[in-house]
């Protein structure tokens with residue numbers, strides 16, 4: 001079993017906001033990230049797949065093809081967007097890094113070749129905050 005990682009990035013705006021709560025409750029839980037405080041992040045996305053390399057190519061998968069899938073299915077939909085308003089697969093969700101990582105997993109898995117498996121979605125919201133999701 002080998003693990004192959006491709007790094008992509010996107011810039012996006014969001015706020016942390018639960019529409020079922022009052023403004024005060026959103027302020028209390030999400031602080032500076034809530035209510036009128038739209039703000040942006042430079043997200044760094046690490047996608048790791050796993051499997052066995054093909055004996056003829058030495059590749060688990062052509063990493064350029066993996067990059068194209070990530071760009072088409074994920075980063076083109078997120079880059080320079082408002083995560084709360086503009087992204088079909090985030091509608092109705094709270095745009096935390098955790099929720100975003102899980103949603104990215106769900107976006108990617110149906111589009112990977114049969115011989116590879118998604119192992120990890122690692123998403124940096126800032127250089128000091130990141131989430132890892134392993135699909136369970």
Ligand SMILES: Nc1nc2c(c(=O)[nH]1)N=C([C@H](O)[C@H](O)COP(=O)(O)OP(=O)(O)OP(=O)(O)O)CN2
Nearest residue numbers: 016032033039041095096097098125126127128129
């Ligand atoms: N569990 C989570 N907690 C927080 C999340 C999250 O997605 N999951 N997100 C945020 C905010 O989006 C916030 O904007 C984080 O940015 P920032 O405060 O700038 O982050 P840093 O800690 O890296 O910056 P410092 O300058 O070191 O404060 C908050 N919580």
